[in-house]
Amino acid sequence: MSKTTASDALRGSGRVSAETKARVLAAAAALGYVPNGSARHLRRASTGTIGLHVPEVLTRSVYYMAFVFGVVQGAADNDYDVTLITSGRRTPRVDGLVLGDPMADDPLVARLMSAGLPTVTCERFPGAGQADGVVLSQHAETVGALMDHLSASGASRPALIVAGDASDWAAAVHGGFRDWCARHGMEPQVRTVPFDAPADEVRRAARELLALRPEIDALVCGPAGAAAGIGPLLREEGRTPGRDLLLASCVDSQAMQLADPPITSIDLRPREAGVRCAELLFDLLAGRARPGAERVHPIELIVRDSTRRA
Amino acid sequence: MSKTTASDALRGSGRVSAETKARVLAAAAALGYVPNGSARHLRRASTGTIGLHVPEVLTRSVYYMAFVFGVVQGAADNDYDVTLITSGRRTPRVDGLVLGDPMADDPLVARLMSAGLPTVTCERFPGAGQADGVVLSQHAETVGALMDHLSASGASRPALIVAGDASDWAAAVHGGFRDWCARHGMEPQVRTVPFDAPADEVRRAARELLALRPEIDALVCGPAGAAAGIGPLLREEGRTPGRDLLLASCVDSQAMQLADPPITSIDLRPREAGVRCAELLFDLLAGRARPGAERVHPIELIVRDSTRRA
DNA sequence: CTGTGGTGCCGGAACGTTCCGGCATGTCGG
DNA sequence: CCGACATGCCGGAACGTTCCGGCACCACAG
Known part of the structure; x- marks a missing residue:
């Protein structure tokens, strides 16, 4: 019983009779043999x-x-x-x-x-x-679908809070929003925040945006989770999320499900x-x-x- | 220049003159040499x-x-x-x-x-x-400190929603709560949920608990994030979180910071x-x-x- | 009987590193 | 001048696997 035969039997390569193969497998199982990954990877020039x-x-x-x-x-x-x-x-x-x-x-x-x-x-x-x-x-397309939905729900002055264009995802969301607005003859209101902006920074951005443009009637949030912090803010300002201001998030999460009201969002799977x-x-x-x-x-x-x- | 000398120079082991060592390091850098992990681990019988x-x-x-x-x-x-x-x-x-x-x-x-x-x-x-x-x-002790704080804020009928005892953390929170209640002569109200309970299940548990025991004036939530979903629930039921019912979470997160009102919690670092x-x-x-x-x-x-x- | 081809098994080399022991050479105290 | 010891360097073996080529055997066609 040579190492070569054992190796062939265990890996199913080479030429080994069924009987020998069975014996090798039985012995390996009995001894609790585990192939050495380092040796294998060294020989195969791969790391696994x-x-x-x-x-x-x-x-x-x-x-x-x-x-x-x-x-x-x-x-x-x-x-x-x-x-x-x-x-x-x-x-x-x-x-x-x-x-x-x-x-x-x-x-x-x-x-x-x-x-x-x-x-x-x-x-x-x-x-x-x-x-x-x-x-x-297809982030841009899905943001378009979201915008279609907001529009159908009566929004005509949408705004977006999104991370800068350092990530392709943020850029796609941004672009999808602007394209949709252009196609529908609406003026895009966009506010950018850092990719890793903590939620209170997003909240502050929302507050400033709404102070500047009180006519906004739909707010789309890029950064994950941030939308959840916006509902309370809106109520503070005397607005009712879901009624006089629609709210949506580009990243679904449990927080969106739990928010009050639950927030429309894009499930990225x-x-x-x-x-x-x-x-x-x-x-x-x-x-x-x-x-x-x-x-x-x-x-x-x-x-x-x-x-x-x- | 043997492999041994090179190896010694690169790893700082063995006996190598400063001059040789410098030459080896320079050559390695010039050639972009990277040691082969598999070979090293094979030889050293470790995987890194x-x-x-x-x-x-x-x-x-x-x-x-x-x-x-x-x-x-x-x-x-x-x-x-x-x-x-x-x-x-x-x-x-x-x-x-x-x-x-x-x-x-x-x-x-x-x-x-x-x-x-x-x-x-x-x-x-x-x-x-x-x-x-x-x-x-020290989860039990910290839960005790949390209870001290709730008590100082006027709570006298505390309740806990916590995962079952499958994890040591949940057991410690549970035990800490019961111990504190025993030491302070209060009846512990506890409701357990699965470790991976989705937040709406936690919310349902809270609803049932409060319906059963309307006198509860402080609610401590074990499961991470779940407390954030409880504020809205309380408002629905005509209660005001932070005033007629104190709310705390055993796991801090951004959601706790963002909730309305922000939720007292334990930062687990x-x-x-x-x-x-x-x-x-x-x-x-x-x-x-x-x-x-x-x-x-x-x-x-x-x-x-x-x-x-x- | 010979050549051809298939099957089952095996020995040895190779992967790239580390470690052990050994060989020169130099230094220094006696 | 000789032994003892340190320094700098090196050759060879080993880690455990895979792969290449080869050997022995058998079957079968020509």
Whole structure:
């Protein structure tokens, strides 16, 4: 019984008789044999691991956490591990990278994008160069659908609070809003805040916007979770969210469901997005997809009382 | 120039003259040499990686996301990678494990706890056996402090909504509440919900509790984020949170800050907790800590308007 | 009987690093 | 001048796996 035969039997490669194979498997099980990953990876010149980076923005944490779990699931399905990459560390030894919402001004993202590794981004990279694979959603179109809905509910002076254009997602939301307004002959009111703006900053932005333009009758919030803080603000100012001012969020979360009234928002299906990113990366690694591949990940508008004007 | 000399120079081990060392470093930098992790780990019989598991509960996502980033930071400081472990995968090849809030009834946690790897848990494992290291916080005591504060604000009929005792944290909150009530001669009103209860379930629990016991004048919420959904509920029922019913949460988050009124809560400092878990694990791996070590991680009560009865 | 091809198994080399022991050379005290 | 010891460098083995080529055997056609 040579190591070669054992190896072949365990991996199902080479030429091994059924009987020998059964004996090897039985022995391996009895001895509790576990192949040594380092040795295997050394020999195969692969690491069995992919790297994952997401912006370290706690205000979007529900979204990113679900995304991370999705990537891990997709990797596990392909017998791969996932290691998290945060700033500081030297470029890690991985076979490929998944970058969630890569931001143009993130130096770590820039380094990872130019590391020469097969890379998939969730949303396009707004900086120089493009990843080998991109999973993207139709944010602009869905914001358009949201606007159609707000318009149907009677809004004619919509405003948007959105993160600056450092992320592709924010840019798409921004662009979708402006396009829709242009197509419908409405003047777009837009206020930008930092990507990681804490909610009270968003709240302050909303207050200023409404003071400046009291005629606004619908407010769309980009930053996740922030819309939840706006209802109370509106009431303070004597407005009734859902009646004289429609309120919507571009990122669904439990907070939107729980707000008073519950807030219409866009469900980005982050977990599925993560799975799709991993799948695309493995398709690239296996040659099943060509560099430059783009895949669309569906998202969904969820209408709630905050825009029903019931 | 032999490989041995190069290796010694790069790692600072062995006997190498300063001049040779400088030449080696220069050459390595010029060639862009990166040591091969698989080969190194094969030789050293270590993986350079620790595994991290957290309950896959999106309602606590802000907490766990911060915790995860903390662990990654602590690992990076020790030149280690972190791979995420979720169900399904065979026991991964790692040098140690960090388990966040291990639950007694999680089969994956049971498997990991008995994998024979150096293990650190954040909070004790409520099942059989104990990890080699535990990072824990004084939840019961802090809940006591919260109760002192509620009592000082005039509450005399407190109630608690908390997850069942599957997690050590929930058990500590529960126990701390009951102890305080016993010490102060008050009847403890407790309602338990599942650990991963969605917020509307918590809301329903609160509604039933208040219908059953209208005399309740202070409500403490265990599940993260859930308290935010309770304010609107109270208003619906004609109560005013912060005045005729004090409201507090055992887990701080942005939602607590943003709620109307802002909700008094306990800041669990999850990121620091993650860093401490990683540190303890590396101390164990390096023999700087003995198996059985326990370290206390400080948490903090944050008082806001929901309990000020201003 | 010979050549051809398939099957089952195996030995040895290779992946890139680290570690052990050893060989020169130099220094210094006796 | 000789032994003892330190310094600088190196060769070879080892970690556990996978892969390439080869050997022995058998079946079968010509």
